[in-house]
Amino acid sequence: MSKKIVIVGGVAGGATTAARLRRLDEQAEIVMFERGEYISFANCGLPYYIGGAITERDALLVQTVEGMAEKFHLDIRIQSEVIAINRERKTVTVKHLPTGETYEESYDYLVLSPGASPIKPNIPGIEEANDLFTLRNIPDTDRIKSYVDEKKPKKAVVIGGGFIGVEMVENLWERGIDVTLVEMAKQIMAPVDYEMAAILHQHIRDKGVRLILEDGVASFEQKGKIVRLQSGTTIETDMIVLAIGVKPENELAKQAGLAIGERGGIQVNEYLQTSDPSIYAIGDAIEVIDYINGKPTHIPLAWPANRQGRIVADHIYGRNVRYNGTLGTAIAKVFDMTVAATGNNEKTLQRLGITYEVLHIHPNSHASYYPGAFPIALKLLFDRKTGRIFGAQAVGYDGVDKRIDVIATAIKGGMTVFDLPDLELAYAPPYSSAKDPVNMAGYVASNIIENMVETIQWHEVNQLVKNGACLVDVREEMERDMGFIPGSINIPLGQLRKRLHELSKDETIYVYCQVGLRGYLAARILTQHGFRVKNLDGGYKTYA
C-alpha cells in the first residue's frame, strides 16, 4: 500500500523532503501545505534583492508551485495553514486562508518544517511604529523593497547585529541609506568571539555605518520616527528593521502535545522523529544536538534544514540514516569582508565549563608575493589534552570560507589539531601558501600542546602592563610607529641573541610581535637560554 505523507511548510526543509520522497517512491501520496503564497524560495537571497545585487525577483523563486508540482508530482496547497494536528486520527486540520474554509487531511507520516519567525518583542510603541519591518519571506521583502524604492528613505535603523541584521545594514547602505546598527551585546555576529567581531566593528564603521553596541531599544516614538535607546540616546529614522533573532514556530507541535525543548524548539530523536514517531520535525523549528558539546541548542540555518529534509524522507522509507547533530558552520559577507565560524566559540565553552586552549594567527589568504593577498584572522579552539578541535573562527577579505570549510570537514572527520599539518591542500600562489593557513593553525596548536611555547591572550595584556611585567616587543623599530603595548621595551628579533644580557631570568618575559610568529621564534630562543617566557598569541594585531 502506498504511503501518504503530509508536509507542513513548503520552503527549505519541506520542499527538500517532498523532492526526495518522490525520488524514493513514485507512488507515494505527498501533500505539502504552505501558509504563504510562495514555496521553495531563496530566503537567504532576500536581503540582496532589497540591496540590488540580485536584480530579478523571479530569481528568488527557486521552484514555482506549478513547476514543482509537475516535476515531482506533488499535491502542493498554498495559502493553506495547518492549524491543528489530530494525532489520534492521524489528520491535520487545514485552513484555506483566502476562503477561511477548514478541512481535515489524513496522513501516515507528518513532517513539520514550519521554520522560525522573527522575534517581535513588546517594546513600547512597536505597534504604532509605521515603517518597521521584519524579514522572513517574499511579502516581507516586497514590503521593504517597495518602501525603499518609492519612499526613498534617507535614514534607517537596524536593530540586531546577527547575520540577517548585518546583511540588512549592508544592503540598505548599498541603496544609499544612512544606517545605524543597534546591538544590545558588546559585539555583533554572536557566532564569533569579541576580538574577532571587533575587526568587523571597525570595518562597518569605516563604511560610514553608525554602530551602537551595548544598548537596547527602550521605545519607538512618533510612530517609529524616533528610536529611543536604553541609554537615553535617541535616533531619528525613516525606517526600522527589527532583526533580533527568530523563534521556532512551535505552536502546532505544542498544541498537539509534542515535546518542546527549553529554547522552544520541537524535540526530536536522531531520526528526527518527535515524541510521536509518525511525526517528524526538521529545520528552524527544532531543537538540535550541538555536534561539539552534545547539548540541545537551536541553530536556524539552511544546511541543516536541507540535510534533515533528505534524512527524514530516507527514514520514512526505512533507510539506515541518522542526523548527527549540528556543528553550526555559518558565514556572512560583511561589506568587503567575510566572517565565518564552525563549532563552539569561547563564550559557549566557558558557559559549559569546558577547558580549552585558543590560538590566533593572521596568515595571508594566499602567497603574499602574489597580488590580492590579505591576512585572515583565524582563531582555533581546541582541547589541550587530546588535541580535539572545538571550533574555529575567521575574518578576512578572501579565503575565509575555504579555511572554515576545511576545518569543519576535519572536525567531522574526527581529526585533531595534530592532523591539521598533514592536510595536503592545493597550493599555487593565487590560492594559498605552501603551508596553508589551516596547516599553520595545526603547527601552532601542536607547539602549544607540546610545550614548545607558552602563550598569553590579548585580554590578559592590560593586567600585565598594570603589574609592570617585562614586555619585550621583538618587531623592528619602524613597526612600533604604528603602535605598541605601553611599557614594552624593543629588542628586534635579529638582535635578540646578542642582547640577552639585557633581560633577567628572575621574572617571566612576555614577548610579542605583530602576529605571533616572531614572538614564537623569540620565545624559543629565550626558553633555550634559560629564560621564563610567554608569547602573546596573535601578536599586537589581535591585542590592538
Add this chain to the structure above:
Amino acid sequence: MSKKIVIVGGVAGGATTAARLRRLDEQAEIVMFERGEYISFANCGLPYYIGGAITERDALLVQTVEGMAEKFHLDIRIQSEVIAINRERKTVTVKHLPTGETYEESYDYLVLSPGASPIKPNIPGIEEANDLFTLRNIPDTDRIKSYVDEKKPKKAVVIGGGFIGVEMVENLWERGIDVTLVEMAKQIMAPVDYEMAAILHQHIRDKGVRLILEDGVASFEQKGKIVRLQSGTTIETDMIVLAIGVKPENELAKQAGLAIGERGGIQVNEYLQTSDPSIYAIGDAIEVIDYINGKPTHIPLAWPANRQGRIVADHIYGRNVRYNGTLGTAIAKVFDMTVAATGNNEKTLQRLGITYEVLHIHPNSHASYYPGAFPIALKLLFDRKTGRIFGAQAVGYDGVDKRIDVIATAIKGGMTVFDLPDLELAYAPPYSSAKDPVNMAGYVASNIIENMVETIQWHEVNQLVKNGACLVDVREEMERDMGFIPGSINIPLGQLRKRLHELSKDETIYVYCQVGLRGYLAARILTQHGFRVKNLDGGYKTYA
C-alpha cells in the same frame, strides 16, 4: 653534545628544515649549502614575475641570506655545491663555485633537498637554439624576463602542457606575445583526466593561444627560430620555453650509493631516511608513496617539500613523526579558470587495475541567484564497494580550490562518499549553496552505490548512438537548440509521466539532460514504472 646538521639545498625543503631545526635546538650547528646565489626564494612565483602580476623582484626572495642567517643563527653558504658525500667519514665535499676551491665538511646528520631539474632532452638542434629557456630559479627568471623586456619577442613556443608550461603560456600571453603550446599527450594538465582538460583546451584557445596536442618536437632549426614537430608542422618563433617536466637531482645520492627508485627519486622510509639512516632526503628529489594506492611515485610540489622538511627536523630530534605519503593535491590558474585535483585520476587507477566508479556534476560555485556564480565541473572517483574516495578533479572560474581542499581533507580524514553529504559547510549566497557542491557529489555517489540510478559515461555515448540505442533527452525543447546527441528523442521531464507510453520496456532507455540532475529524476520515474534505464553521468555538458 650538540648536533651538527648539514643541509644540501637552501630553498623549499632545505630552508624549512633549517628553520625548524633551530627552533628545536638553539645549540645545534646547522650548515646549509646552496649551489646558487639565492636561498629561500618563491619558485612558484617566478612565472608571475615574468608575466608582470608580481612587480617587485624582491618579493620573490622570501628570505635573504643575511636575514635568515641572523634570524635563525645559521651557517649559510651560497655558491657552494656539494659534490660528494663521503659516508664512511660522514663528510661532504663542497666546491666553492666562484673560486673552484673544494673542502670537506663533517656532519652528524645530512639532509638532502636538492630538488629536481628541468628535463632537457637530446632533441636535434637543442644545443644550437639561441633563445631556448627553462625555468627553475632566479637566474632563469632573470634571463627570460630580460629577454622579453628587451627583445620584445612577438612569438613564443612553450613545449609541455604541465602546470609550469601552462603558467608560462599565460604569463607570456600577458606580455602580449603570440603563444603556441605544444603537448605530446592528447591533453594538457596530466593530473586531471581528458574530459576535464578539454574544458581548459577550449578556454586557452578562446584566449587566442594556439594549442597543439598529440605532437612532439622533432627538431629545433635555424638556431631555434623554427620548431619542427613530429607531424611535420613547423612553427616560427622568437623564443622557446621548454617545460616538459623535471627529474630528481639524484647524482649526489647515486654516487654515494644511496638507493634510488625507478623514476629516479631518492628512496626514503616513512621517516624520510635514505638507505643510510644518518642521511635524510626530502622534496622534489625523492620518491614518495602515493597516499591512495601505496605505490612509489614522484610528486614535485611545494607542500610536500615544506612538510617533509619539518618532519625531518623533528625526527632528528627524536620526535614521533612520520610522513604518510603524498596525495598529490595540485592546483593551477589557467587564465580566468582554475584547475585542481587531489588523489588518483582515472588514468592512474586504470594503469593499476583498480576498479572504480566515477561521477561528474556541474554545480554552481555559489547560489545561482547571487551574482558571479559559475558552474564547477567536479569529478569524483570512488570505490563502489566501500565508498572510499580515490580522487577528485575540478575545473571552473570560482570556488574550485575550496572544493578540492575539502575533499582532500575528507580523504585524509578517512571519510567515504557516504560522509560527504554530512559535511556541514559554510553557506550564505555569495559562498555556496545550502547543499554545497561537495555535499552534492556525496549524494550523487551514494545514489550510484545504493542503486538508485545506473549511469553511463560520456565516452560510451558514441557507441550507443551507433547501435541505435534509445536515447531520451529530458531537457526543454529550447535547450536542444544548443546541441543534442544525434538520434535522441525529446521528452521534457515535466511531460515524462504522461508520455510513458511512447517508451518501450524491452530495451534499455538512456536518459540525459544538461548536467545529469533531471536525467536522474527521469531515471527514478522510469525505473519505478518498470523501465530499464541509465542516466548519462554529467549530462550533455560532460559529453559535449
